[in-house]
Amino acid sequence: MTQTQYMEDVAQIMAIRARGSRPMALVRTYGCQQNVADGEKIKGQLEQMGFGFTEEEEEADFILFNTCAVREHAEDRVFGNVGALKNVKRRHPSLLVALCGCMMEQEHVAERIKKSFPYVNLVFGTHVIHKLPELLFRTLTDSRRVFERGDDSEDKQIVEGLPIHRDGTFRAWCTVMYGCDNFCSYCVVPYVRGRERSRSSQAILEEFTGLVRAGYKDITLLGQNVNSYGKHLQEDVNFAKLLRMLDEVEGNYRIRFMTSHPKDATRELIDTIAAGKHISHHLHLPFQSGNNRVLKEMNRGYTREKYLDLIRYAKEQIPDLSLTSDIIVGFPGETYEEFLDTVDLIRQVEFTSLYTFIYSPRVGTRAAKMEDPVPAEEKSKWFQELCAEQEKIAARRCASMIGTVQRVLVEEQNAKTGLLAGRTDGNIVVDFPGAPALIGTFADVNITEARNWILKGVLA
Numbered sequence: 027m028t029q030t031q032y033m034e035d036v037a038q039i040m041a042i043r044a045r046g047s048r049p050m051a052l053v054r055t056y057g058c059q060q061n062v063a064d065g066e067k068i069k070g071q072l073e074q075m076g077f078g079f080t081e082e083e084e085e086a087d088f089i090l091f092n093t094c095a096v097r098e099h100a101e102d103r104v105f106g107n108v109g110a111l112k113n114v115k116r117r118h119p120s121l122l123v124a125l126c127g128c129m130m131e132q133e134h135v136a137e138r139i140k141k142s143f144p145y146v147n148l149v150f151g152t153h154v155i156h157k158l159p160e161l162l163f164r165t166l167t168d169s170r171r172v173f174e175r176g177d178d179s180e181d182k183q184i185v186e187g188l189p190i191h192r193d194g195t196f197r198a199w200c201t202v203m204y205g206c207d208n209f210c211s212y213c214v215v216p217y218v219r220g221r222e223r224s225r226s227s228q229a230i231l232e233e234f235t236g237l238v239r240a241g242y243k244d245i246t247l248l249g250q251n252v253n254s255y256g257k258h259l260q261e262d263v264n265f266a267k268l269l270r271m272l273d274e275v276e277g278n279y280r281i282r283f284m285t286s287h288p289k290d291a292t293r294e295l296i297d298t299i300a301a302g303k304h305i306s307h308h309l310h311l312p313f314q315s316g317n318n319r320v321l322k323e324m325n326r327g328y329t330r331e332k333y334l335d336l337i338r339y340a341k342e343q344i345p346d347l348s349l350t351s352d353i354i355v356g357f358p359g360e361t362y363e364e365f366l367d368t369v370d371l372i373r374q375v376e377f378t379s380l381y382t383f384i385y386s387p388r389v390g391t392r393a394a395k396m397e398d399p400v401p402a403e404e405k406s407k408w409f410q411e412l413c414a415e416q417e418k419i420a421a422r423r424c425a426s427m428i429g430t431v432q433r434v435l436v437e438e439q440n441a442k443t444g445l446l447a448g449r450t451d452g453n454i455v456v457d458f459p460g461a462p463a464l465i466g467t468f469a470d471v472n473i474t475e476a477r478n479w480i481l482k483g484v485l486a
């Protein structure tokens with residue numbers, strides 16, 4: 027049977043179970059943008075099977091948690107929330123409960139779900155999202171619970187043409203590649219999302235053009251490592267070329283992309299951003315540590331000097347470039363002196379903002395087996411020290427924008443203050459007074475004030 031036939035069968039079964047009302051699904055996504063994009067594909071398929079969507083557990087006929095395995099904290103939250111569903115299921119015995127996403131690609135997690143959460147009906151991994159209709163059909167027609175994690179062939183394939191239920195009306199995601207080949211020693215992604223595989227540039231161009239025509243204004247190209255886009259394709263393309271191709275699409279929009287890896291980011295990429303018509307002057311380039319020994323232990327494939335050299339070039343070519351990064355504090359064996367190299371690097375680069383995390387061990391990774399003598403309280407102090415330094419840097423950077431005019435994509439109205447809020451090209455939040463009709467459009471805003479990392483202004 028094809029997935030389309032399964033869809034029709036599931037739609038019929040669910041219509042009977044819902045007794046004439048529309049069956050409702052609650053889909054909750056945890057973690058990164060790639061997961062959010064997967065969640066939209068899951069919702070797209072559910073919609074075609076007749077489901078509507080709700081945020082209320084009590085209203086739902088089907089609850090699905092799309093999980094994240096990158097940090098321990100996110101995993102704990104998922105287990106806590108799955109545990110809380112036990113009572114919901116007791117009140118609504120016909121409720122279907124499903125778990126998917128990166129956590130479910132890990133053997134030990136699937137085993138724990140099997141043993142400790144008997145009311146979970148369906149568990150599936152990241153490689154078989156396109157089989158959701160079939161998996162739901164099996165769950166509905168078989169008395170056994172369904173566990174499906176995909177095999178080697180599914181690890182390598184890309185399924186095009188899945189329906190997408192986009193949650194945003196002016197911001198959208200467009201996946202350009204899946205998986206990762208880098209095996210950073212702390213990271214679980216290559217194990218749970220498989221090896222790198224890129225979509226054809228034609229497929230991306232079609233989706234991207236459709237988004238621009240549909241009125242999307244802020245389109246983020248997604249991949250675990252976008253700079254290695256195209257490596258395994260037959261066509262002669264790389265990420266910079268792809269960006270140039272998309273930038274030619276006529277329309278009023280901006281392009282963002284994430285995540286870039288410093289090992290693969292090139293001067294060609296910087297030149298492409300500098301020359302682009304629609305490409306945001308924003309580069310998210312995670313450096314993780316400012317110390318070369320730690321970088322080597324992390325298996326990152328670049329040095330502090332190489333990173334700083336690229337940043338120097340980028341700042342020369344794009345003076346208003348906004349830089350952001352990810353940092354891990356307290357990698358196993360990191361000393362305070364080595365941590366200070368990270369503090370020094372953020373001072374040199376002057377990032378607009380940072381996503382800083384205390385190291386959290388992931389089962390199955392090389393780093394999880396390393397000696398980790400520094401106590402958690404000590405790492406927490408380092409973390410606070412880094413955040414305090416970054417706050418000063420961000421405040422300085424934001425203050426330097428007072429008096430400039432920024433093009434802002436207006437996103438929402440603050441219910442308390444009544445002010446509109448939007449984001450600059452460099453992804454900095456700006457609050458300003460204006461009519462709600464501006465939401466979803468670009469507005470030129472004169473920056474009058476900076477409060478830490480938030481700007482305030484008036485319409486120019």
Ligand code: SF4
Nearest residue numbers: 206208209210213215
């Ligand atoms: S580049 Fe490194 S940190 Fe990023 S997804 Fe790949 S293995 Fe993980």
